[in-house]
Amino acid sequence: xxxxxxxxxxxxxxxxxxxxxxxFPIYWMVITSLKTTGEIFAxxxxxxxxKITLNGYISQLSVVGTVPLWKNFANSLMIAxxxxxxxxxxxxxxxxxxxxxxxxxxxxxxxxxxVTQMMPTVLFLSPLFITFKKLGILNTLLAPVIYISLQxxxxxxxxxxxxxxxxxxELQEAATIDGCGRFKTFTKIMVPVSYPGIVxxxxxxxxxxWGDLMGALTxxxxxxxxxxxxxMYKAIGEFGIEWNNLxxxxxxxxxxxxxxxxxxxxxxxxxxTAGAVKA
Amino acid sequence: xxxRKDSRNSIKEKRAGYAFVLPAILFLLLLVLYPLTYNxxxxxxxxxxxxxxxxxxxxGLKNYVDVLAMPVVRKAIFNTLFFTVVSLIFQFVTxxxxxxxxxxxxxxxxxxxxxxxxxxxxPVLVFATIxxxxxxxxxSGILNYILIQLHVIKTPIRWLTTTNGAMTxxxxxxxxxxxxxxxxxxxxxxxxxxxxxFEAAAIDGAxxxxxFFRITIPLLKSTIISVITLGFINTFKVFDLIYVMTKxxxxxxxxxxxxxxxxxxxxxxxxxQGAAVANIMLVLMLIVGFFHLKITDREGVE
Numbered sequence: 001x002x003x004x005x006x007x008x009x010x011x012x013x014x015x016x017x018x019x020x021x022x023x024f025p026i027y028w029m030v031i032t033s034l035k036t037t038g039e040i041f042a043x044x045x046x047x048x049x050x051k052i053t054l055n056g057y058i059s060q061l062s063v064v065g066t067v068p069l070w071k072n073f074a075n076s077l078m079i080a081x082x083x084x085x086x087x088x089x090x091x092x093x094x095x096x097x098x099x100x101x102x103x104x105x106x107x108x109x110x111x112x113x114x115v116t117q118m119m120p121t122v123l124f125l126s127p128l129f130i131t132f133k134k135l136g137i138l139n140t141l142l143a144p145v146i147y148i149s150l151q152x153x154x155x156x157x158x159x160x161x162x163x164x165x166x167x168x169x170e171l172q173e174a175a176t177i178d179g180c181g182r183f184k185t186f187t188k189i190m191v192p193v194s195y196p197g198i199v200x201x202x203x204x205x206x207x208x209x210w211g212d213l214m215g216a217l218t219x220x221x222x223x224x225x226x227x228x229x230x231x232m233y234k235a236i237g238e239f240g241i242e243w244n245n246l247x248x249x250x251x252x253x254x255x256x257x258x259x260x261x262x263x264x265x266x267x268x269x270x271x272x273t274a275g276a277v278k279a
Numbered sequence: 280x281x282x283r284k285d286s287r288n289s290i291k292e293k294r295a296g297y298a299f300v301l302p303a304i305l306f307l308l309l310l311v312l313y314p315l316t317y318n319x320x321x322x323x324x325x326x327x328x329x330x331x332x333x334x335x336x337x338x339g340l341k342n343y344v345d346v347l348a349m350p351v352v353r354k355a356i357f358n359t360l361f362f363t364v365v366s367l368i369f370q371f372v373t374x375x376x377x378x379x380x381x382x383x384x385x386x387x388x389x390x391x392x393x394x395x396x397x398x399x400x401x402p403v404l405v406f407a408t409i410x411x412x413x414x415x416x417x418x419s420g421i422l423n424y425i426l427i428q429l430h431v432i433k434t435p436i437r438w439l440t441t442t443n444g445a446m447t448x449x450x451x452x453x454x455x456x457x458x459x460x461x462x463x464x465x466x467x468x469x470x471x472x473x474x475x476x477f478e479a480a481a482i483d484g485a486x487x488x489x490x491f492f493r494i495t496i497p498l499l500k501s502t503i504i505s506v507i508t509l510g511f512i513n514t515f516k517v518f519d520l521i522y523v524m525t526k527x528x529x530x531x532x533x534x535x536x537x538x539x540x541x542x543x544x545x546x547x548x549x550x551x552q553g554a555a556v557a558n559i560m561l562v563l564m565l566i567v568g569f570f571h572l573k574i575t576d577r578e579g580v581e
């Protein structure tokens with residue numbers, strides 16, 4: 001074996017070790033969700049279930065209060081989808097405007113975006129609670145959607161702006177010569193060319209909306225309007241230590257994340273680095 | 280004539296520009312400025328459940344004086360900084376080490392960069408719950424089991440039910456979450472470094488260690504700074520993790536400023552005090568934030 005091959009082998013072995021350490025919690029979640037209660041509390045824990053059971057999943061689908069699980073699932077989906085549409089929509093326009101127009105206020109406006117991104121928005125929960133109450137949107141799905149958008153819009157603008165900056169001026173001029181108006185240039189040329197940035201922004205916003213706990217927990221009181229996250233959070237106390245049920249719930253919440261990751265991995269990585277480094 | 284047409288065009292152009300930019304900005308301004316000012320005015324008033332719908336007396340700095348006198352708030356200020364700094368150091372060092380490895384080209388390097396991202400993408404609630412289970416204090420907790428098998432400890436550690444154990448557990452979980460993000464940004468930075476500098480240094484007989492401290496670090500400076508400040512901002516924002524894993528307990532040992540503020544507002548219904556704590560946290564945040572913005576500005580936002 002020559003030297004580089006040996007080196008590669010060592011690197012690969014170290015990498016496998018690192019992956020085992022970092023991915024173990026996810027493995028442990030899946031394994032626990034497939035175990036029987038007896039096996040979970042066995043003297044010697046098993047790294048692979050002796051008897052695989054789907055009871056953890058079945059009990060999720062059958063009981064849990066008076067609201068059927070699909071209802072919570074639908075709420076989660078609604079919150080995530082609405083946040084994605086609101087955030088990506090507004091942010092795409094804004095990122096385009098900040099990147100392609102020479103505006104006196106560009107810098108201060110971008111500054112506002114950067115400052116907003118730094119804010120620990122949890123601190124806004126109580127003033128927003130009071131405001132939403134006055135506006136009468138407390139206890140509606142709109143409340144968490146607004147809360148999530150508040151966090152994701154700055155991220156989306158910062159992520160998309162570099163993509164718009166990179167579009168060559170000639171492309172824009174060509175469109176204008178062809179008689180495209182400003183808005184048409186935007187929808188027919190700019191958006192299709194910079195779609196990787198839009199995809200990343202949309203994907204992240206969707207994931208945040210899907211995983212949001214505090215927004216829904218704070219603003220929504222009706223069980224029938226709650227997303228999966230709140231339901232699972234409440235189950236932590238309710239089930240006490242029925243870890244197989246809880247982990248089954250965790251797996252259900254993780255599946256959409258894995259699907260998005262599988263399809264968009266390449267975009268997600270380039271998007272994070274573009275937004276963070278170029279800011 | 281030409282000129283006039285130009286300037287009219289540019290006014291039109293500007294209007295169009297603002298039409299694109301402003302909806303999102305107005306949304307943000309409304310939803311940030313309003314709560315922000317609300318928090319500030321609330322912190323100077325006596326806002327509790329009793330006074331919620333009535334006249335709220337102006338109490339000056341009373342809320343600030345009151346909360347700063349509370350041991351839990353002082354502890355929380357310390358905890359917030361401790362949690363942030365310790366997480367940050369370990370995240371960065373581990374992330375950097377992994378980045379150096381994954382930036383090399385070998386079989387698993389690309390794949391593992393992507394796979395580690397999953398740690399960062401799963402919902403906080405999910406990973407906090409998994410860690411709660413891994414850290415279970417009796418022998419059913421897998422971490423205790425592994426540590427006992429490896430002869431690191433003799434008796435199980437009560438991770439989440441003792442004051443020191445809980446903070447350690449939270450920091451470990453947070454590091455696990457933060458490492459992939461650090462690794463990813465640093466690995467991307469590393470792959471963009473010019474190779475010829477390293478080749479030249481190697482010809483001049485520089486050791487690996489010299490190369491790292493004299494070339495890699497200076498060339499990566501801007502990436503390193505933005506990774507650290509972003510890490511600070513993200514760690515400072517952590518809330519759900521603690522809320523799910525310990526809720527600030529046991530005995531308030533893991534309360535940070537945001538969990539204290541939330542508890543004051545939504546469990547004790549002392550909205551004025553909750554707002555005062557929130558503002559203290561924001562001031563701390565802004566100090567670091569301006570440092571971050573100054574750097575990104577120097578790196579050239581335009």
